[in-house]
Amino acid sequence: MTADTDLIEMYKPIARRHDTITEKLVRKARHAALIKLSISKNSNILDLGCGSGDMMYELMSRYKKHKLCFTGVDLSPHMIRKAKKKLKEAKKNGHHISLVCRDCIEHLETCGEYEYDLVSAAFLLSYVDSSELFPLVNTALKKGGKFVILTPSDNHLKNLEKVFFKFVMLYPSLSNWGSIPKIILNKTFSRTLPLEKTLKLLHEARFSKVKSRRKPIMSHVRFDDPVSFLRWMYKSVWAVRYSNIIREDTKETFFNEAAKYLEKNNVKVVNEPVRWGKPFKFTMPIYNIVAEK
Numbered sequence: 524m525t526a527d528t529d530l531i532e533m534y535k536p537i538a539r540r541h542d543t544i545t546e547k548l549v550r551k552a553r554h555a556a557l558i559k560l561s562i563s564k565n566s567n568i569l570d571l572g573c574g575s576g577d578m579m580y581e582l583m584s585r586y587k588k589h590k591l592c593f594t595g596v597d598l599s600p601h602m603i604r605k606a607k608k609k610l611k612e613a614k615k616n617g618h619h620i621s622l623v624c625r626d627c628i629e630h631l632e633t634c635g636e637y638e639y640d641l642v643s644a645a646f647l648l649s650y651v652d653s654s655e656l657f658p659l660v661n662t663a664l665k666k667g668g669k670f671v672i673l674t675p676s677d678n679h680l681k682n683l684e685k686v687f688f689k690f691v692m693l694y695p696s697l698s699n700w701g702s703i704p705k706i707i708l709n710k711t712f713s714r715t716l717p718l719e720k721t722l723k724l725l726h727e728a729r730f731s732k733v734k735s736r737r738k739p740i741m742s743h744v745r746f747d748d749p750v751s752f753l754r755w756m757y758k759s760v761w762a763v764r765y766s767n768i769i770r771e772d773t774k775e776t777f778f779n780e781a782a783k784y785l786e787k788n789n790v791k792v793v794n795e796p797v798r799w800g801k802p803f804k805f806t807m808p809i810y811n812i813v814a815e816k
């Protein structure tokens with residue numbers, strides 16, 4: 524299997540499940556990003572890695588009378604199917620919607636120059652090579668067109684990943700070691716870059732203005748305890764990459780031992796100490812970047 528087919532497989536259960544926690548985490552950031560945009564009538568909009576279509580759905584609801592023309596691109600057929608269902612109603616407002624099941628780089632390579640007024644990439648940069656993506660987006664945008672990015676802060680994610688792998692190594696009996704070489708071979712580790720590096724790549728891709736708030740949008744959700752947090756993290760954020768690492772029959776022990784390990788070693792998850800059995804608040808710092816051609 525290639526990394527792409529892995530990704531498609533792994534998004535299957537995610538597409539099926541409506542994950543209310545993930546939605547709660549990203550909704551605030553999506554609002555904050557879209558509220559600042561002003562979109563003209565008949566705009567041509569491309570949503571890269573559109574998932575189940577939330578970004579487009581929100582734009583359609585905000586600009587009911589604008590007769591917008593949307594193209595949503597996603598690698599996962601399951602996500603595209605979900606988006607089709609979600610966006611069916613919106614067509615009645617006169618918006619035009621086209622959903623394409625394809626790799627976003629491939630799509631950009633075949634679309635024309637100066638085609639779009641707006642391109643969005645919400646929570647996509649962890650999966651693609653930004654240095655390849657950004658110049659292609661620039662070409663596809665009209666002059667003055669905008670590229671809107673939402674992306675989690677890489678430090679916090681990488682720190683969590685580091686702790687996760689350390690724990691896996693310390694407790695080999697709880698893990699499925701066979702899946703690790705595949706992860707390494709397929710390079711399915713997060714490709715999220717530090718903010719400064721992302722901004723640099725946008726400048727290099729010849730965007731004329733690049734704006735980002737230095738401070739990320741802090742979205743948070745509360746869990747009854749750290750074990751519930753780890754269970755959610757594993758089946759949502761990490762599911763795409765690491766879903767086979769934990770053995771099915773030792774899953775609960777893994778989460779319990781991991782929560783105790785975090786507490787014992789005083790590991791903070793985005794500044795929040797872990798206390799076994801106590802309520803736990805998880806914060807996800809999300810950057811919103813807008814680049815103009």
Ligand SMILES: C[S@@+](CC[C@H](N)C(=O)[O-])C[C@H]1O[C@@H](n2cnc3c(N)ncnc32)[C@H](O)[C@@H]1O
Binds near residue numbers: 598
């Ligand atoms: C975390 S989800 C975000 C979905 C949506 N943008 C949102 O904000 O809810 C990432 C999406 O990117 C898609 N994806 C990952 N790599 C891709 C690629 N190379 N081309 C197109 N879509 C991709 C996944 O299938 C998934 O639906």
